[in-house]
Amino acid sequence: YEKSSTILTSNKSYGEWGEIFKDHVIAAALLDRILHHCTTINIKGESYRLKERKKQGIKTGLIRHNSTEILEN
Secondary structure, three states: OOOOOOOOOOOOOOHHHHHOOOHHHHHHHHHHHHHOEEEEEEEEOOOOOOHHHOOOOOOOOOOOOOOOEEEOO
């Protein structure tokens, strides 16, 4: 505990985790433990995976604004 780094990635916001786990109480407890002494980096922007599709003129249906948030907990 607190001796090494852990990186978690998700395309869902914290508020959506209750729907993922089908239990908002479990999700809240899990997030409480995961987010204790953490740094959260929210990256919003165009997907690198979709860059090639855009070059080819294939519409992705995604509209995003470029920004990055860093939240210290």
